[in-house]
Amino acid sequence: MEKSKIYEEGLENYPKATVVLTNVLLLLWFGFAAYGMSALKFAGLPVVSIGYLLFALVMLGFVLRKHLCTQCYYYDKWCGSGWGKLSSCLFRYKSGNYEIGLKLAGVTWGLLTIIPVIAIPLAMFMYGDFLISGGISLTGFLVIMAMNQFGRKTGCSQCKMRYICGASAAR
Ligand code: SF4
Numbered sequence: 001m002e003k004s005k006i007y008e009e010g011l012e013n014y015p016k017a018t019v020v021l022t023n024v025l026l027l028l029w030f031g032f033a034a035y036g037m038s039a040l041k042f043a044g045l046p047v048v049s050i051g052y053l054l055f056a057l058v059m060l061g062f063v064l065r066k067h068l069c070t071q072c073y074y075y076d077k078w079c080g081s082g083w084g085k086l087s088s089c090l091f092r093y094k095s096g097n098y099e100i101g102l103k104l105a106g107v108t109w110g111l112l113t114i115i116p117v118i119a120i121p122l123a124m125f126m127y128g129d130f131l132i133s134g135g136i137s138l139t140g141f142l143v144i145m146a147m148n149q150f151g152r153k154t155g156c157s158q159c160k161m162r163y164i165c166g167a168s169a170a171r
């Protein structure tokens with residue numbers, strides 16, 4: 001890690017309230033997305049929602065924790081999402097590849113954003129009786145996404161990694 005670029009004024013550990021709020025917002029994100037796509041079924045199963053949630057769990061719960069968090073200042077500390085602590089429970093320090101992690105993070109969050117934005121209107125178009133439920137889910141998803149973007153700027157401005165992290169919203 002490039003010690004010289006660490007933002008010394010950044011938080012050593014984020015408040016637990018921030019960690020809880022970040023994860024509640026993410027649960028709402030995945031909740032609105034999964035429900036909004038639940039009308040898209042195969043053999044009676046909401047396959048798009050199931051696939052979406054499994055992808056999110058594997059990538060956010062494991063792959064990115066391995067490649068990003070094991071190389072991060074907040075490894076085994078409380079960052080804004082608390083995932084530095086999760087990573088230290090799962091993987092050894094520096095056992096991942098930060099460059100791969102950054103590339104995968106961009107693709108992951110891109111897909112987790114664009115899939116519901118396409119699939120929910122598609123579900124509303126295909127199933128007339130899902131129009132209102134789909135509309136509420138899409139609105140909720142877009143509101144949470146906007147709050148997340150706004151929250152990221154504030155969170156990144158307090159982060160020790162703000163000048164190192166390729167996904168920083170406060171360079
Ligand atoms: S700030 Fe990001 S990369 Fe660092 S530990 Fe937290 S989630 Fe992982």
